[in-house]
Amino acid sequence: MKRLASLLICSAAAWSQGALDPAASEWKSAAPITLALNRTPPLYSTDAPATMDIPSVQVQILHSSAGNFARLEWADKTHDTAVLPKAERTWQDDHLVTQSEATNRFSDACALMIPAKPNAGDLNPSLQMGDADHPVRIFVWDATRGAAVMEASGRETTKRTGQSFPAQAQYAAGRWSVALEISDLKAGTPFAVAIWNGSQQDRDGRKYFTVWYRAQ
Amino acid sequence: MAQHQISMVLDLNKCLGCQTCTMACKKLWTDGDGMDYMYWNNVETRPGQGYPRNWDKIGGGFEDGKLRPSELPTKEDYGQTFEYNYAERLFQGGLQAMPQEETRNTPNWDEDVGALMLGENYYFYLPRLCNHCTNPACLEACPRKAIYKREEDGIVLVDQERCEGYRYCMKACPYKKIYFNELLGKAQKCIFCYPRIEKGEVNACAKQCPGRLRFVGFLDDPESAVHKLVYLYKVALGLFPERGTEPNVFYMPPFNPPRTGSYGKSVLEDPRMPMDYLKYLFGDEVVPVIQRLEAELHRAQNGGTSEVLQLLIGRDDHVRYKISKPEDLVQIQGAHRG
Numbered sequence: 001m002k003r004l005a006s007l008l009i010c011s012a013a014a015w016s017q018g019a020l021d022p023a024a025s026e027w028k029s030a031a032p033i034t035l036a037l038n039r040t041p042p043l044y045s046t047d048a049p050a051t052m053d054i055p056s057v058q059v060q061i062l063h064s065s066a067g068n069f070a071r072l073e074w075a076d077k078t079h080d081t082a083v084l085p086k087a088e089r090t091w092q093d094d095h096l097v098t099q100s101e102a103t104n105r106f107s108d109a110c111a112l113m114i115p116a117k118p119n120a121g122d123l124n125p126s127l128q129m130g131d132a133d134h135p136v137r138i139f140v141w142d143a144t145r146g147a148a149v150m151e152a153s154g155r156e157t158t159k160r161t162g163q164s165f166p167a168q169a170q171y172a173a174g175r176w177s178v179a180l181e182i183s184d185l186k187a188g189t190p191f192a193v194a195i196w197n198g199s200q201q202d203r204d205g206r207k208y209f210t211v212w213y214r215a216q
Numbered sequence: 217m218a219q220h221q222i223s224m225v226l227d228l229n230k231c232l233g234c235q236t237c238t239m240a241c242k243k244l245w246t247d248g249d250g251m252d253y254m255y256w257n258n259v260e261t262r263p264g265q266g267y268p269r270n271w272d273k274i275g276g277g278f279e280d281g282k283l284r285p286s287e288l289p290t291k292e293d294y295g296q297t298f299e300y301n302y303a304e305r306l307f308q309g310g311l312q313a314m315p316q317e318e319t320r321n322t323p324n325w326d327e328d329v330g331a332l333m334l335g336e337n338y339y340f341y342l343p344r345l346c347n348h349c350t351n352p353a354c355l356e357a358c359p360r361k362a363i364y365k366r367e368e369d370g371i372v373l374v375d376q377e378r379c380e381g382y383r384y385c386m387k388a389c390p391y392k393k394i395y396f397n398e399l400l401g402k403a404q405k406c407i408f409c410y411p412r413i414e415k416g417e418v419n420a421c422a423k424q425c426p427g428r429l430r431f432v433g434f435l436d437d438p439e440s441a442v443h444k445l446v447y448l449y450k451v452a453l454g455l456f457p458e459r460g461t462e463p464n465v466f467y468m469p470p471f472n473p474p475r476t477g478s479y480g481k482s483v484l485e486d487p488r489m490p491m492d493y494l495k496y497l498f499g500d501e502v503v504p505v506i507q508r509l510e511a512e513l514h515r516a517q518n519g520g521t522s523e524v525l526q527l528l529i530g531r532d533d534h535v536r537y538k539i540s541k542p543e544d545l546v547q548i549q550g551a552h553r554g
Contacts, residue, residue: 043359043384044285087249087399098249099297100398103386104288145401156361159378204359204382 020168022177032058037208061215068185073177080108080198081143106198107144124212128155218370223435223442225452228470230429233341237421250399253294256406257421259343263331268293277390277459285387295322338489340470346393346406347463357388368542371408390459418537433538438552440538453498
Protein backbone atom coordinates (compact mmCIF):
# COMPACT_ATOMS: atom_id res chain seq x y z
CA MET A 1 0.00 0.00 0.00
CA LYS A 2 1.21 3.44 -0.84
CA ARG A 3 0.25 6.76 0.64
CA LEU A 4 -1.04 9.37 -1.71
CA ALA A 5 1.82 11.21 -3.31
CA SER A 6 -0.21 14.32 -3.82
CA LEU A 7 -3.64 15.57 -4.70
CA LEU A 8 -4.63 16.59 -8.16
CA ILE A 9 -7.61 18.81 -8.69
CA CYS A 10 -9.05 19.42 -12.11
CA SER A 11 -11.79 21.87 -12.93
CA ALA A 12 -15.24 20.38 -13.19
CA ALA A 13 -16.39 22.49 -16.09
CA ALA A 14 -19.82 22.10 -17.52
CA TRP A 15 -19.56 19.56 -20.30
CA SER A 16 -21.48 19.00 -23.46
CA GLN A 17 -21.37 16.76 -26.48
CA GLY A 18 -18.11 15.78 -28.16
CA ALA A 19 -16.52 14.79 -24.88
CA LEU A 20 -14.52 12.07 -26.53
CA ASP A 21 -12.83 14.28 -29.10
CA PRO A 22 -9.37 14.95 -27.66
CA ALA A 23 -9.14 18.02 -29.90
CA ALA A 24 -12.46 19.50 -28.77
CA SER A 25 -12.26 23.12 -27.72
CA GLU A 26 -13.96 22.36 -24.42
CA TRP A 27 -10.85 20.59 -23.19
CA LYS A 28 -9.04 23.93 -23.34
CA SER A 29 -11.24 25.13 -20.50
CA ALA A 30 -9.70 22.56 -18.14
CA ALA A 31 -6.16 23.32 -17.12
CA PRO A 32 -3.90 20.32 -17.72
CA ILE A 33 -1.73 19.08 -14.88
CA THR A 34 1.68 17.68 -15.75
CA LEU A 35 2.50 14.41 -13.98
CA ALA A 36 6.05 13.09 -13.84
CA LEU A 37 6.60 9.64 -15.37
CA ASN A 38 8.87 7.00 -13.88
CA ARG A 39 10.40 4.05 -15.66
CA THR A 40 10.19 0.43 -14.56
CA PRO A 41 13.56 -1.36 -14.19
CA PRO A 42 14.58 -3.71 -17.03
CA LEU A 43 13.31 -7.27 -16.81
CA TYR A 44 16.51 -8.84 -18.15
CA SER A 45 20.09 -7.72 -17.84
CA THR A 46 20.36 -8.08 -21.62
CA ASP A 47 17.49 -5.62 -22.24
CA ALA A 48 18.49 -2.47 -24.04
CA PRO A 49 18.24 0.39 -21.56
CA ALA A 50 15.00 2.32 -21.99
CA THR A 51 15.17 6.01 -22.63
CA MET A 52 13.39 8.61 -20.52
CA ASP A 53 12.31 10.48 -23.63
CA ILE A 54 8.72 10.64 -22.35
CA PRO A 55 9.34 12.39 -19.02
CA SER A 56 5.78 13.43 -18.32
CA VAL A 57 2.12 13.16 -19.24
CA GLN A 58 -0.48 15.92 -19.18
CA VAL A 59 -3.73 14.90 -17.54
CA GLN A 60 -7.14 16.50 -17.52
CA ILE A 61 -10.13 15.02 -15.78
CA LEU A 62 -13.67 16.24 -16.11
CA HIS A 63 -16.83 15.26 -14.37
CA SER A 64 -20.12 16.32 -15.93
CA SER A 65 -23.66 15.21 -16.40
CA ALA A 66 -22.51 13.56 -19.65
CA GLY A 67 -20.06 11.32 -17.76
CA ASN A 68 -16.54 11.18 -16.38
CA PHE A 69 -13.71 11.77 -18.81
CA ALA A 70 -9.93 11.79 -18.79
CA ARG A 71 -7.68 13.25 -21.42
CA LEU A 72 -4.02 12.19 -21.56
CA GLU A 73 -1.47 13.99 -23.71
CA TRP A 74 2.19 13.15 -24.10
CA ALA A 75 5.04 13.69 -26.54
CA ASP A 76 6.23 10.68 -28.53
CA LYS A 77 8.33 11.29 -31.63
CA THR A 78 7.61 7.83 -33.04
CA HIS A 79 4.07 7.08 -34.18
CA ASP A 80 3.72 3.34 -33.54
CA THR A 81 0.38 2.10 -34.76
CA ALA A 82 -0.84 -0.37 -37.35
CA VAL A 83 -4.08 -1.06 -39.15
CA LEU A 84 -4.72 -4.79 -38.92
CA PRO A 85 -7.21 -6.73 -41.01
CA LYS A 86 -9.72 -8.60 -38.94
CA ALA A 87 -8.67 -12.18 -38.24
CA GLU A 88 -11.06 -15.07 -38.57
CA ARG A 89 -10.71 -17.40 -35.62
CA THR A 90 -12.20 -20.26 -37.57
CA TRP A 91 -10.44 -22.32 -40.20
CA GLN A 92 -12.10 -21.77 -43.54
CA ASP A 93 -12.45 -23.66 -46.77
CA ASP A 94 -10.87 -22.07 -49.81
CA HIS A 95 -10.00 -18.96 -47.90
CA LEU A 96 -6.83 -17.12 -48.81
CA VAL A 97 -5.19 -16.66 -45.45
CA THR A 98 -4.82 -13.08 -44.28
CA GLN A 99 -1.18 -12.40 -43.49
CA SER A 100 0.52 -11.21 -40.35
CA GLU A 101 2.49 -8.30 -41.76
CA ALA A 102 5.11 -8.14 -39.02
CA THR A 103 6.37 -10.10 -36.06
CA ASN A 104 8.43 -7.47 -34.27
CA ARG A 105 6.40 -4.28 -34.00
CA PHE A 106 4.75 -2.94 -30.85
CA SER A 107 2.17 -0.20 -30.45
CA ASP A 108 2.06 3.02 -28.49
CA ALA A 109 -0.43 2.73 -25.67
CA CYS A 110 -1.69 4.31 -22.46
CA ALA A 111 -3.70 3.15 -19.48
CA LEU A 112 -5.48 4.58 -16.50
CA MET A 113 -5.76 2.45 -13.35
CA ILE A 114 -8.32 2.94 -10.56
CA PRO A 115 -9.17 0.88 -7.45
CA ALA A 116 -11.91 -1.63 -8.17
CA LYS A 117 -13.46 -1.00 -4.76
CA PRO A 118 -14.00 2.37 -3.06
CA ASN A 119 -11.09 2.98 -0.76
CA ALA A 120 -10.99 3.31 2.96
CA GLY A 121 -9.09 6.42 3.99
CA ASP A 122 -6.22 7.65 1.86
CA LEU A 123 -4.53 4.29 1.31
CA ASN A 124 -4.28 3.08 -2.28
CA PRO A 125 -3.78 -0.36 -3.84
CA SER A 126 -0.26 -1.39 -4.76
CA LEU A 127 1.00 0.39 -7.88
CA GLN A 128 1.91 -3.04 -9.24
CA MET A 129 -1.62 -3.79 -10.45
CA GLY A 130 -3.16 -3.77 -6.97
CA ASP A 131 -3.05 -6.63 -4.53
CA ALA A 132 -5.26 -9.46 -3.33
CA ASP A 133 -7.25 -7.27 -0.92
CA HIS A 134 -7.27 -4.22 -3.16
CA PRO A 135 -8.08 -5.17 -6.75
CA VAL A 136 -7.86 -2.61 -9.53
CA ARG A 137 -9.54 -1.90 -12.85
CA ILE A 138 -7.30 -0.84 -15.72
CA PHE A 139 -8.57 1.04 -18.75
CA VAL A 140 -6.09 0.36 -21.54
CA TRP A 141 -5.99 2.09 -24.89
CA ASP A 142 -3.67 0.63 -27.56
CA ALA A 143 -2.92 2.51 -30.78
CA THR A 144 -3.49 -0.66 -32.85
CA ARG A 145 -6.04 -2.66 -30.92
CA GLY A 146 -8.17 0.04 -29.27
CA ALA A 147 -9.73 0.16 -25.81
CA ALA A 148 -10.14 -2.69 -23.33
CA VAL A 149 -10.99 -2.98 -19.65
CA MET A 150 -8.76 -5.22 -17.55
CA GLU A 151 -8.93 -6.36 -13.94
CA ALA A 152 -6.05 -7.26 -11.64
CA SER A 153 -5.24 -8.04 -8.04
CA GLY A 154 -1.45 -7.97 -8.10
CA ARG A 155 1.45 -8.44 -10.47
CA GLU A 156 0.95 -11.02 -13.24
CA THR A 157 -2.80 -11.18 -12.60
CA THR A 158 -4.11 -8.73 -15.21
CA LYS A 159 -7.03 -10.22 -17.06
CA ARG A 160 -9.24 -8.92 -19.83
CA THR A 161 -12.85 -8.49 -18.81
CA GLY A 162 -14.06 -8.67 -22.40
CA GLN A 163 -15.48 -5.16 -22.01
CA SER A 164 -14.43 -2.08 -23.91
CA PHE A 165 -15.01 1.59 -23.15
CA PRO A 166 -15.33 4.72 -25.30
CA ALA A 167 -11.99 6.22 -26.31
CA GLN A 168 -10.68 8.45 -29.07
CA ALA A 169 -7.12 9.32 -29.97
CA GLN A 170 -5.25 11.78 -32.11
CA TYR A 171 -1.59 11.93 -33.09
CA ALA A 172 -0.33 15.27 -34.32
CA ALA A 173 2.99 17.13 -34.29
CA GLY A 174 4.73 14.39 -32.33
CA ARG A 175 2.11 14.26 -29.59
CA TRP A 176 -0.57 11.76 -28.65
CA SER A 177 -3.81 12.98 -27.11
CA VAL A 178 -6.29 10.37 -25.99
CA ALA A 179 -9.72 10.96 -24.46
CA LEU A 180 -11.20 8.18 -22.33
CA GLU A 181 -14.71 7.92 -20.95
CA ILE A 182 -14.52 6.07 -17.63
CA SER A 183 -17.78 6.10 -15.71
CA ASP A 184 -16.11 4.96 -12.47
CA LEU A 185 -13.65 7.86 -12.48
CA LYS A 186 -15.79 9.86 -10.09
CA ALA A 187 -14.61 12.85 -8.08
CA GLY A 188 -12.16 11.73 -5.43
CA THR A 189 -11.19 8.52 -7.22
CA PRO A 190 -7.46 7.70 -7.02
CA PHE A 191 -5.82 6.96 -10.36
CA ALA A 192 -2.44 6.17 -11.87
CA VAL A 193 -1.35 6.49 -15.50
CA ALA A 194 0.97 4.36 -17.67
CA ILE A 195 2.44 5.15 -21.10
CA TRP A 196 4.08 2.73 -23.54
CA ASN A 197 6.35 3.67 -26.46
CA GLY A 198 6.05 0.94 -29.10
CA SER A 199 9.23 1.75 -30.98
CA GLN A 200 11.36 0.80 -27.97
CA GLN A 201 9.38 -2.43 -27.62
CA ASP A 202 7.44 -1.20 -24.59
CA ARG A 203 4.71 -3.58 -23.51
CA ASP A 204 3.67 -5.19 -20.27
CA GLY A 205 5.82 -3.91 -17.39
CA ARG A 206 8.24 -2.19 -19.80
CA LYS A 207 6.57 1.21 -19.47
CA TYR A 208 6.44 4.69 -18.00
CA PHE A 209 4.17 5.12 -15.01
CA THR A 210 2.96 7.71 -12.52
CA VAL A 211 2.35 7.21 -8.82
CA TRP A 212 -1.22 7.45 -7.49
CA TYR A 213 -3.06 10.76 -7.75
CA ARG A 214 -6.59 11.70 -6.84
CA ALA A 215 -9.19 13.10 -9.21
CA GLN A 216 -11.29 15.79 -7.60
CA MET B 217 8.53 -30.92 -13.63
CA ALA B 218 5.97 -32.97 -15.52
CA GLN B 219 5.18 -36.46 -14.25
CA HIS B 220 5.56 -38.01 -17.69
CA GLN B 221 7.21 -36.79 -20.86
CA ILE B 222 6.13 -37.52 -24.40
CA SER B 223 8.95 -37.33 -26.90
CA MET B 224 9.97 -37.68 -30.53
CA VAL B 225 13.16 -39.14 -31.99
CA LEU B 226 14.03 -38.34 -35.62
CA ASP B 227 16.54 -40.41 -37.58
CA LEU B 228 18.28 -37.82 -39.76
CA ASN B 229 19.87 -40.56 -41.87
CA LYS B 230 16.41 -41.32 -43.27
CA CYS B 231 15.06 -37.81 -43.94
CA LEU B 232 14.30 -37.13 -47.62
CA GLY B 233 13.61 -33.42 -47.22
CA CYS B 234 10.23 -33.91 -48.90
CA GLN B 235 8.39 -31.52 -46.55
CA THR B 236 5.40 -33.85 -46.26
CA CYS B 237 5.56 -33.38 -42.47
CA THR B 238 5.64 -29.62 -42.97
CA MET B 239 2.53 -29.72 -45.12
CA ALA B 240 0.72 -32.16 -42.81
CA CYS B 241 1.26 -29.73 -39.95
CA LYS B 242 0.45 -26.67 -42.04
CA LYS B 243 -2.87 -28.01 -43.25
CA LEU B 244 -3.86 -29.28 -39.84
CA TRP B 245 -2.84 -26.42 -37.55
CA THR B 246 -1.56 -23.26 -39.27
CA ASP B 247 -4.13 -22.72 -41.99
CA GLY B 248 -5.77 -19.79 -40.20
CA ASP B 249 -5.52 -16.03 -40.54
CA GLY B 250 -2.28 -14.48 -39.35
CA MET B 251 -0.53 -17.87 -39.52
CA ASP B 252 0.63 -17.58 -43.12
CA TYR B 253 4.34 -17.50 -42.32
CA MET B 254 4.23 -20.09 -39.51
CA TYR B 255 5.61 -23.56 -39.95
CA TRP B 256 5.33 -25.21 -36.54
CA ASN B 257 7.16 -28.08 -38.24
CA ASN B 258 9.76 -27.14 -40.85
CA VAL B 259 12.57 -28.98 -42.60
CA GLU B 260 15.73 -27.00 -43.26
CA THR B 261 18.90 -27.86 -45.15
CA ARG B 262 22.00 -27.99 -42.95
CA PRO B 263 24.46 -26.34 -43.15
CA GLY B 264 22.24 -23.42 -44.04
CA GLN B 265 20.54 -20.29 -42.83
CA GLY B 266 17.62 -22.11 -41.22
CA TYR B 267 14.12 -20.89 -40.48
CA PRO B 268 13.81 -18.23 -39.23
CA ARG B 269 17.06 -17.02 -40.76
CA ASN B 270 20.04 -17.46 -38.37
CA TRP B 271 17.85 -18.76 -35.53
CA ASP B 272 20.77 -20.80 -34.25
CA LYS B 273 23.09 -17.78 -34.04
CA ILE B 274 20.96 -15.00 -32.52
CA GLY B 275 20.63 -16.32 -28.96
CA GLY B 276 17.99 -17.51 -26.52
CA GLY B 277 17.93 -20.16 -23.81
CA PHE B 278 19.89 -19.99 -20.57
CA GLU B 279 23.44 -18.97 -19.74
CA ASP B 280 24.64 -19.59 -16.17
CA GLY B 281 21.03 -20.29 -15.28
CA LYS B 282 19.85 -16.91 -16.51
CA LEU B 283 17.68 -16.23 -19.54
CA ARG B 284 19.54 -14.83 -22.51
CA PRO B 285 16.81 -13.46 -24.77
CA SER B 286 17.59 -12.69 -28.41
CA GLU B 287 16.23 -10.07 -30.76
CA LEU B 288 12.87 -10.83 -32.33
CA PRO B 289 13.10 -12.36 -35.80
CA THR B 290 11.46 -10.14 -38.42
CA LYS B 291 8.92 -11.24 -41.00
CA GLU B 292 11.76 -11.13 -43.55
CA ASP B 293 13.76 -13.53 -41.40
CA TYR B 294 10.91 -16.03 -41.55
CA GLY B 295 10.68 -15.57 -45.31
CA GLN B 296 8.09 -14.10 -47.60
CA THR B 297 4.94 -15.95 -48.49
CA PHE B 298 3.61 -15.37 -51.97
CA GLU B 299 1.12 -16.60 -54.56
CA TYR B 300 2.27 -17.58 -58.04
CA ASN B 301 0.85 -15.58 -60.97
CA TYR B 302 -1.06 -18.58 -62.30
CA ALA B 303 -3.79 -16.58 -64.07
CA GLU B 304 -1.29 -14.30 -65.80
CA ARG B 305 1.08 -17.08 -66.80
CA LEU B 306 -1.47 -19.62 -67.97
CA PHE B 307 -4.28 -17.57 -69.42
CA GLN B 308 -2.96 -14.13 -70.32
CA GLY B 309 0.27 -15.05 -72.07
CA GLY B 310 2.50 -13.66 -69.33
CA LEU B 311 5.99 -15.04 -68.90
CA GLN B 312 6.39 -14.37 -65.23
CA ALA B 313 5.09 -17.15 -63.00
CA MET B 314 6.94 -15.87 -59.95
CA PRO B 315 5.43 -12.83 -58.25
CA GLN B 316 6.65 -9.52 -59.61
CA GLU B 317 8.24 -8.28 -56.44
CA GLU B 318 11.72 -9.55 -55.84
CA THR B 319 11.71 -12.43 -53.37
CA ARG B 320 14.78 -12.42 -51.13
CA ASN B 321 14.01 -15.07 -48.58
CA THR B 322 11.51 -17.87 -48.11
CA PRO B 323 11.21 -20.54 -45.41
CA ASN B 324 13.21 -23.05 -47.47
CA TRP B 325 15.33 -20.55 -49.34
CA ASP B 326 18.68 -22.39 -49.47
CA GLU B 327 17.34 -25.90 -49.99
CA ASP B 328 20.06 -28.42 -50.95
CA VAL B 329 22.78 -25.77 -51.12
CA GLY B 330 24.83 -27.18 -48.24
CA ALA B 331 28.56 -26.57 -48.10
CA LEU B 332 31.83 -27.96 -49.42
CA MET B 333 34.26 -30.26 -47.64
CA LEU B 334 37.42 -31.43 -49.48
CA GLY B 335 35.85 -30.31 -52.73
CA GLU B 336 32.69 -32.34 -52.22
CA ASN B 337 29.28 -30.98 -51.48
CA TYR B 338 27.49 -32.21 -48.37
CA TYR B 339 24.23 -31.42 -46.62
CA PHE B 340 21.48 -33.05 -44.68
CA TYR B 341 17.92 -32.22 -43.71
CA LEU B 342 16.96 -31.12 -40.23
CA PRO B 343 13.24 -31.35 -39.46
CA ARG B 344 12.38 -29.08 -36.54
CA LEU B 345 9.44 -28.63 -34.20
CA CYS B 346 8.94 -27.30 -30.67
CA ASN B 347 11.16 -29.33 -28.34
CA HIS B 348 8.61 -29.33 -25.47
CA CYS B 349 11.60 -28.75 -23.19
CA THR B 350 11.89 -30.00 -19.63
CA ASN B 351 13.13 -26.53 -18.66
CA PRO B 352 11.32 -24.32 -21.18
CA ALA B 353 12.85 -20.86 -21.61
CA CYS B 354 9.54 -19.64 -23.06
CA LEU B 355 7.69 -20.61 -19.88
CA GLU B 356 10.34 -18.99 -17.73
CA ALA B 357 10.17 -15.77 -19.77
CA CYS B 358 6.41 -15.26 -19.82
CA PRO B 359 5.45 -12.61 -17.25
CA ARG B 360 1.77 -13.59 -17.52
CA LYS B 361 2.25 -17.30 -16.85
CA ALA B 362 0.40 -17.91 -20.09
CA ILE B 363 2.69 -20.83 -20.96
CA TYR B 364 2.34 -24.10 -19.10
CA LYS B 365 3.77 -27.60 -19.25
CA ARG B 366 1.23 -30.37 -18.86
CA GLU B 367 1.74 -32.73 -15.91
CA GLU B 368 0.44 -35.78 -17.74
CA ASP B 369 2.65 -35.66 -20.84
CA GLY B 370 5.01 -32.68 -20.60
CA ILE B 371 3.54 -30.95 -23.65
CA VAL B 372 4.20 -27.19 -23.52
CA LEU B 373 1.23 -25.01 -24.50
CA VAL B 374 0.42 -21.30 -24.79
CA ASP B 375 -2.88 -20.42 -23.13
CA GLN B 376 -4.48 -18.34 -25.87
CA GLU B 377 -6.73 -16.55 -23.36
CA ARG B 378 -3.90 -15.45 -21.05
CA CYS B 379 -1.42 -14.58 -23.80
CA GLU B 380 -1.15 -10.84 -24.48
CA GLY B 381 1.34 -11.11 -27.33
CA TYR B 382 4.30 -9.64 -25.42
CA ARG B 383 6.70 -12.01 -27.24
CA TYR B 384 9.18 -12.53 -24.37
CA CYS B 385 8.75 -16.23 -25.14
CA MET B 386 9.86 -15.75 -28.74
CA LYS B 387 12.98 -13.96 -27.59
CA ALA B 388 13.74 -16.60 -24.97
CA CYS B 389 13.28 -19.74 -27.10
CA PRO B 390 16.72 -20.85 -28.35
CA TYR B 391 15.03 -22.78 -31.18
CA LYS B 392 12.77 -19.89 -32.27
CA LYS B 393 9.79 -22.20 -32.39
CA ILE B 394 7.19 -19.74 -31.10
CA TYR B 395 5.48 -17.48 -33.61
CA PHE B 396 3.46 -14.28 -33.33
CA ASN B 397 0.01 -14.06 -34.87
CA GLU B 398 -0.21 -10.32 -35.34
CA LEU B 399 -3.88 -10.42 -36.30
CA LEU B 400 -4.90 -12.09 -33.05
CA GLY B 401 -2.08 -10.55 -30.97
CA LYS B 402 -1.15 -14.00 -29.65
CA ALA B 403 1.94 -16.22 -29.56
CA GLN B 404 1.33 -19.62 -31.16
CA LYS B 405 3.39 -22.79 -31.39
CA CYS B 406 3.49 -26.55 -31.97
CA ILE B 407 1.05 -28.32 -29.66
CA PHE B 408 2.58 -31.76 -30.29
CA CYS B 409 -0.84 -32.66 -31.77
CA TYR B 410 -2.13 -33.14 -28.20
CA PRO B 411 -5.74 -33.82 -29.29
CA ARG B 412 -4.39 -36.74 -31.35
CA ILE B 413 -1.99 -37.93 -28.62
CA GLU B 414 -4.88 -37.95 -26.12
CA LYS B 415 -6.66 -40.42 -28.41
CA GLY B 416 -3.56 -42.60 -28.72
CA GLU B 417 -2.95 -41.35 -32.27
CA VAL B 418 0.51 -40.23 -33.35
CA ASN B 419 1.37 -36.65 -34.45
CA ALA B 420 0.38 -35.65 -37.99
CA CYS B 421 4.01 -34.94 -38.97
CA ALA B 422 5.03 -38.44 -37.92
CA LYS B 423 1.98 -40.12 -39.40
CA GLN B 424 2.56 -38.63 -42.86
CA CYS B 425 6.35 -39.13 -42.97
CA PRO B 426 7.20 -41.32 -46.01
CA GLY B 427 10.73 -41.88 -44.71
CA ARG B 428 9.34 -43.35 -41.46
CA LEU B 429 12.03 -41.52 -39.57
CA ARG B 430 9.98 -40.35 -36.59
CA PHE B 431 9.60 -42.35 -33.39
CA VAL B 432 7.02 -41.23 -30.84
CA GLY B 433 6.31 -42.35 -27.29
CA PHE B 434 6.83 -41.58 -23.63
CA LEU B 435 10.45 -41.21 -22.55
CA ASP B 436 9.52 -42.85 -19.24
CA ASP B 437 7.85 -45.83 -20.96
CA PRO B 438 10.54 -48.57 -21.00
CA GLU B 439 8.71 -50.29 -23.87
CA SER B 440 8.74 -47.29 -26.20
CA ALA B 441 11.21 -46.87 -29.06
CA VAL B 442 12.05 -43.34 -27.90
CA HIS B 443 13.05 -44.63 -24.45
CA LYS B 444 15.27 -47.31 -25.96
CA LEU B 445 16.95 -44.97 -28.46
CA VAL B 446 17.61 -42.21 -25.92
CA TYR B 447 18.34 -44.12 -22.69
CA LEU B 448 19.06 -47.76 -23.50
CA TYR B 449 21.06 -47.57 -26.74
CA LYS B 450 22.07 -43.93 -26.21
CA VAL B 451 22.07 -43.03 -29.90
CA ALA B 452 19.81 -39.94 -29.94
CA LEU B 453 20.70 -36.38 -28.95
CA GLY B 454 18.91 -33.05 -28.47
CA LEU B 455 19.75 -29.91 -30.42
CA PHE B 456 22.02 -27.35 -28.74
CA PRO B 457 22.13 -29.03 -25.33
CA GLU B 458 24.27 -26.19 -23.95
CA ARG B 459 21.34 -23.75 -24.19
CA GLY B 460 20.03 -25.31 -20.99
CA THR B 461 16.38 -26.01 -21.87
CA GLU B 462 16.65 -29.84 -21.94
CA PRO B 463 14.84 -30.45 -25.23
CA ASN B 464 12.61 -33.53 -25.56
CA VAL B 465 12.93 -33.93 -29.32
CA PHE B 466 15.98 -36.05 -30.14
CA TYR B 467 17.93 -36.78 -33.31
CA MET B 468 20.02 -39.65 -34.59
CA PRO B 469 22.96 -37.68 -36.04
CA PRO B 470 23.56 -38.04 -39.77
CA PHE B 471 26.60 -40.14 -40.66
CA ASN B 472 25.43 -42.42 -43.43
CA PRO B 473 25.99 -43.20 -46.29
CA PRO B 474 29.80 -43.05 -46.34
CA ARG B 475 31.66 -40.73 -48.70
CA THR B 476 32.53 -41.95 -52.19
CA GLY B 477 35.66 -44.10 -52.07
CA SER B 478 35.86 -44.23 -48.29
CA TYR B 479 35.02 -47.93 -48.02
CA GLY B 480 36.83 -49.59 -45.16
CA LYS B 481 37.53 -46.38 -43.29
CA SER B 482 35.72 -45.45 -40.11
CA VAL B 483 33.33 -42.54 -40.10
CA LEU B 484 35.68 -40.62 -37.81
CA GLU B 485 38.63 -41.22 -40.15
CA ASP B 486 36.71 -40.10 -43.22
CA PRO B 487 33.48 -38.45 -42.11
CA ARG B 488 30.77 -37.62 -44.57
CA MET B 489 30.56 -34.14 -43.10
CA PRO B 490 32.77 -32.14 -40.72
CA MET B 491 32.47 -33.51 -37.20
CA ASP B 492 32.86 -29.96 -35.86
CA TYR B 493 29.59 -29.02 -37.51
CA LEU B 494 27.77 -31.95 -35.89
CA LYS B 495 29.35 -31.04 -32.55
CA TYR B 496 28.06 -27.49 -33.04
CA LEU B 497 24.50 -28.79 -33.42
CA PHE B 498 24.43 -31.73 -31.00
CA GLY B 499 27.33 -31.18 -28.61
CA ASP B 500 30.47 -33.28 -28.08
CA GLU B 501 28.41 -36.37 -27.27
CA VAL B 502 27.77 -36.72 -31.01
CA VAL B 503 31.16 -38.44 -31.47
CA PRO B 504 30.52 -41.47 -29.21
CA VAL B 505 26.96 -41.68 -30.56
CA ILE B 506 28.24 -41.97 -34.13
CA GLN B 507 30.84 -44.50 -33.01
CA ARG B 508 28.10 -46.61 -31.40
CA LEU B 509 25.97 -46.44 -34.53
CA GLU B 510 28.90 -47.36 -36.74
CA ALA B 511 29.75 -50.35 -34.53
CA GLU B 512 26.14 -51.55 -34.89
CA LEU B 513 26.37 -51.11 -38.64
CA HIS B 514 29.57 -53.17 -38.82
CA ARG B 515 27.99 -55.90 -36.70
CA ALA B 516 25.07 -56.16 -39.14
CA GLN B 517 27.40 -56.01 -42.16
CA ASN B 518 29.36 -58.94 -40.73
CA GLY B 519 26.27 -61.13 -40.44
CA GLY B 520 25.35 -60.34 -36.86
CA THR B 521 22.11 -58.86 -35.64
CA SER B 522 21.72 -55.36 -34.31
CA GLU B 523 18.73 -54.54 -32.14
CA VAL B 524 19.36 -50.84 -32.65
CA LEU B 525 19.35 -51.08 -36.44
CA GLN B 526 16.27 -53.30 -36.41
CA LEU B 527 14.51 -50.69 -34.34
CA LEU B 528 15.75 -47.88 -36.58
CA ILE B 529 14.45 -49.60 -39.71
CA GLY B 530 11.08 -49.16 -38.00
CA ARG B 531 9.06 -50.63 -40.82
CA ASP B 532 5.79 -50.84 -38.92
CA ASP B 533 3.89 -48.25 -36.94
CA HIS B 534 3.82 -50.35 -33.77
CA VAL B 535 7.62 -50.43 -33.75
CA ARG B 536 8.01 -46.67 -34.07
CA TYR B 537 5.06 -45.49 -32.01
CA LYS B 538 3.81 -46.35 -28.57
CA ILE B 539 1.42 -43.78 -27.16
CA SER B 540 0.59 -45.20 -23.74
CA LYS B 541 -2.06 -43.69 -21.54
CA PRO B 542 -0.24 -41.59 -18.92
CA GLU B 543 -2.20 -43.34 -16.14
CA ASP B 544 -0.86 -46.74 -17.31
CA LEU B 545 2.79 -45.71 -17.26
CA VAL B 546 3.43 -46.40 -13.58
CA GLN B 547 2.18 -49.97 -14.02
CA ILE B 548 4.32 -50.49 -17.14
CA GLN B 549 7.38 -49.14 -15.32
CA GLY B 550 6.64 -51.43 -12.37
CA ALA B 551 6.39 -54.50 -14.59
CA HIS B 552 9.82 -53.74 -16.05
CA ARG B 553 11.42 -53.17 -12.67
CA GLY B 554 10.06 -56.54 -11.59
